[in-house]
Structure formats: C-alpha cells, structure tokens
Amino acid sequence: MTAPTIAALRARLDASHVSHEALVTQALDGAAGAAATHVFTRLYADAALAAARHADAATKAGVQLPPLAGLPVSIKDLYDVAGETTLAGSVVRRGEPPAAQDSVAVQRLRAQGAAIVGKTNMTEFAFSGVGINPHHGTPRNPADADIARIPGGSSSGAAVSVALGLAVVGLGSDTGGSIRIPAALCGIVGFKSTQSRTPRTGAFPLSQTLDTVCAMARSVQDCLVADAALADAPLQVRRRPLQGLRLAVPATLMFDGVDRPTGRAFQRAVSRLSAAGAQIVDITLAELAEIAKINAPGGFSPIEAAAVHRDTIAARRAGYDSRVAARIDLGMTVGAADYITMQQRRADWIARMEGALEGFDALLCPTVPIVAPPIASLATDEAFFQANGMLLRNTFAINFLDGCSFSLPCQEAGAMPAGLMLSSVRGDDARLAAVALAVEAALG
Numbered sequence: 001m002t003a004p005t006i007a008a009l010r011a012r013l014d015a016s017h018v019s020h021e022a023l024v025t026q027a028l029d030g031a032a033g034a035a036a037t038h039v040f041t042r043l044y045a046d047a048a049l050a051a052a053r054h055a056d057a058a059t060k061a062g063v064q065l066p067p068l069a070g071l072p073v074s075i076k077d078l079y080d081v082a083g084e085t086t087l088a089g090s091v092v093r094r095g096e097p098p099a100a101q102d103s104v105a106v107q108r109l110r111a112q113g114a115a116i117v118g119k120t121n122m123t124e125f126a127f128s129g130v131g132i133n134p135h136h137g138t139p140r141n142p143a144d145a146d147i148a149r150i151p152g153g154s155s156s157g158a159a160v161s162v163a164l165g166l167a168v169v170g171l172g173s174d175t176g177g178s179i180r181i182p183a184a185l186c187g188i189v190g191f192k193s194t195q196s197r198t199p200r201t202g203a204f205p206l207s208q209t210l211d212t213v214c215a216m217a218r219s220v221q222d223c224l225v226a227d228a229a230l231a232d233a234p235l236q237v238r239r240r241p242l243q244g245l246r247l248a249v250p251a252t253l254m255f256d257g258v259d260r261p262t263g264r265a266f267q268r269a270v271s272r273l274s275a276a277g278a279q280i281v282d283i284t285l286a287e288l289a290e291i292a293k294i295n296a297p298g299g300f301s302p303i304e305a306a307a308v309h310r311d312t313i314a315a316r317r318a319g320y321d322s323r324v325a326a327r328i329d330l331g332m333t334v335g336a337a338d339y340i341t342m343q344q345r346r347a348d349w350i351a352r353m354e355g356a357l358e359g360f361d362a363l364l365c366p367t368v369p370i371v372a373p374p375i376a377s378l379a380t381d382e383a384f385f386q387a388n389g390m391l392l393r394n395t396f397a398i399n400f401l402d403g404c405s406f407s408l409p410c411q412e413a414g415a416m417p418a419g420l421m422l423s424s425v426r427g428d429d430a431r432l433a434a435v436a437l438a439v440e441a442a443l444g
Helices: 006-014 020-031 045-060 104-111 156-163 180-186 220-230 260-275 286-294 300-319 322-331 336-356 381-400 429-443
Strands: 040-043 072-076 115-120 169-173 189-192 213-217 246-250 279-283 362-366 404-409 419-424
Touching: 006 020, 006 220, 020 040, 020 045, 020 072, 020 115, 040 156, 045 115, 072 104, 072 156, 104 115, 104 169, 104 220, 115 156, 156 169, 156 180, 156 213, 169 220, 180 189, 180 381, 180 404, 180 419, 189 220, 189 381, 189 429, 213 220, 220 404, 220 429, 260 279, 260 362, 260 419, 260 429, 286 336, 286 381, 300 322, 300 336, 322 381, 336 381, 362 429, 381 404, 381 419, 404 429, 419 429
Parallel strands: 072 115, 072 169, 246 279, 246 362
Antiparallel strands: 040 115, 169 213, 189 213, 189 404, 362 419, 404 419
16 A cells, blocks of 8 residues: 555666566566455456566667556556457456457557556446446455455456556546545545546447546556546646645535544545645535436436447346446436436536636545445445445536546545545646645645
8 A cells, every 4th residue: 555656666767776577577466466356357467568678678778768658557447458358347248349459548558658467347337336346356445454345436446456556557437436436445546537638439338428538546646647648638737835725615415424534534634734725615515416306317327328238238137237237227217308408407507516616726525425335234235325326426526517536545544545535627627636736745
C-alpha cells in the first residue's frame, strides 16, 4: 500500500538504481502470486517484458522517454486487445470473435511505451459498484489483512493492481463510479474525466450516455499522466494555492447514511482544508434529490445495456450473473417515450446544476458513504443491492451531470480507506485537477 509514484520511479530509473525490466518482472511475479488472487484474468508477460527492455535500451541510448514508457500498467477486461475475445468479466462471451485491433485506449498506452502486464478482473459487464464476480472470483481489498472485504467495482482488479503496486496506472472505466468507488475503498486516487475527453472505441459498452474511459493511480499527478496518454489532448493545468478556493459541501443526499469512519475521515479532511485557507461553503443543492425521479423509468444503464445484451441474454441467460441479468431485464421494460423524456429531463437538470455550482471551485463530499464491507456480508440479494445503491449514489450524481471528479484518500493512518470526492461540471477538468493537486498536498 506504499508503492512509489511515477515520478519517484522515474527518479530511481534516471539514477540507475533500478531497471524497467526489473520493475516489470517484479510486477509480473506479484500478479501471479497469492496476494493477487482473482486480480488479473490474463497476463501479457512476454509483451510487457519486451516493452520494458525497449525502454531500458532507449534509456541507455540517451532517449528521453514518455512518463509511462517501460512501466507496468494494467487494463480492465472490457478493452479490446487484438487477437483475443473481450470477455468484460463474463463467461457468456466465450467463443465470440476475437478483436480485430486494440481499443483506442490500449493503442494509446502502447504508443506511450507502457508495459501492459495484464487484463484485470471486473464486475460482469461493469454492472455494479461492489466488485463481486461469481465467474472469475472477487479480488480481495488489500486494505484489510484480516477480513476479506470488497474492492469496489466495477474496476475491481484495476484498483487492487494499483494498491498492491503491481501497476502504476490501472485503466478502468466509470459509468456510475466504477473508477472512484474502488479507488476510494482501496485507498488510491481515481479520476473520472468529462466523458468526451477520451474515445470509447473498442471498450465494451454498458451505457453510451454515461460510459467514460479513465484510470486510477497512486496520486493526482499520476492520474494526470494517465489522462494525458488516453485523452485527445493533455490538460493544461495551472497549479493553484489552496488558500481562497471555494469548496461547496452539499446538504442534500450525499451525506445520507454516512458511516462513522467515513464521516470522521471527511470532517478531518475538511478541517485541514479550512485551516489551510480553503473556503468551505455549505449549500443545499436540492437538485441532487431529483436524480431518482428523472431515472425512475429504469435508468440509463439498464436501458442501454438491454440494447447491447438483448439477443445474448435471450440465448445464454444461465451464463449471466443473476444480479446483472435482473438489471438488464429492468431496462427491457422501458419504452422509447420514457427514454427520450429521461434524456430531456437530464439535459434540463444538468443546466440547472451547472448554474447552481457557478462560482465554486469544486463540490466536496465523501466518494462513498461507507467503508468497504466484508464480502461475506453481501451474500444475499437484499444485502448486495442495498450496498450497491449506497456505493453508487454519490459518484453516480457526477456521471449524471457529465462532470469531472477525483477521489482522494482522506483516512487517518491505519484506518480503513475513505475517499474525498472533488467534482465539477463538464469541461472543467483542468481547473479541477489544479484544485485536486492543492487538496492532495494539504491532506498530506
């Protein structure tokens, strides 16, 4: 849980204290070890080592390398890799045609020279914030050595790969919180960018309205390195002091049911930010209470997933996780008129939310209201769906906004991880990144 950042690794590499090949070999050994059980669904040892050796040779020749060159990176199992079938955490896609080419995200990571160590486990078809997978097993949250706790989802293996130090960046996706939830529960940093920043070509879809290609890492700066590799253009981030930043804390929805460890961690973080000069402003933001009503016909993810899975689930229902199938079934009951009305109401809601947040540098709240529950406690459908709703509630609001959002660890040393979520409106990624860098520095 104390793996170095990209900058720290680059300093060691520049000083010849370690080689890219040694770092990748260590990551591959760890990925195949007992601690990484259920984290990876496939390893690419030969290709990863080749990328590392190429980076070592370039370094010896005096070539200046991109930040990710020769460093271990993991990719979520919903991204196409040429020549293999993209399973997306399922078993029903076995036997489907292999991908003809890499997804755009994988292409861009390869172009940076990243050593892709493997594909990571995930919730089936990215359809929950819990991270439990009945087909491939559930990665254990590394924050607790005594109790097997959920990692969060849907980018479960991606988060654990970074938390264990097996990857400097975990490529994931975020439809309702699938980057930020596991980042928060595993004690790392996750960045959900504005959806339009990153192409989704070659990523298995859940919701065309909400899916976002993004990543998690050890720090805000490392997330920005990943974003620069994945996005159409890098962010131009101008660092800002924390003093004078206006951070809005909403009274509506985001604190309902917050457990004691998370509440304590959040209040500790707010106190430190205030002491460092940030202006903490309590606002009502009643618009947040409207999300459930707008989504009432069924929600974008179930409706749009139904369009993707309609034929497959009719032919191979027994192969689906029953909890995933139930949500796809829900989407099949929604008519076109309701779907169009949802889109219209969401557009109106976004406009009002953007107006309400004008003048603030970020919206501040817990990433998720609870710390990671034990896997065993979610054995029943009732417990699972209750936890899933709680985990997704805060993060989903930002996807619904088409906003941008960071989750930063904010717990005390030795406590279970808790995430502090900083969010803003669509297209405000660069300014939000500057805020996140300042907040991260203040939290230490």
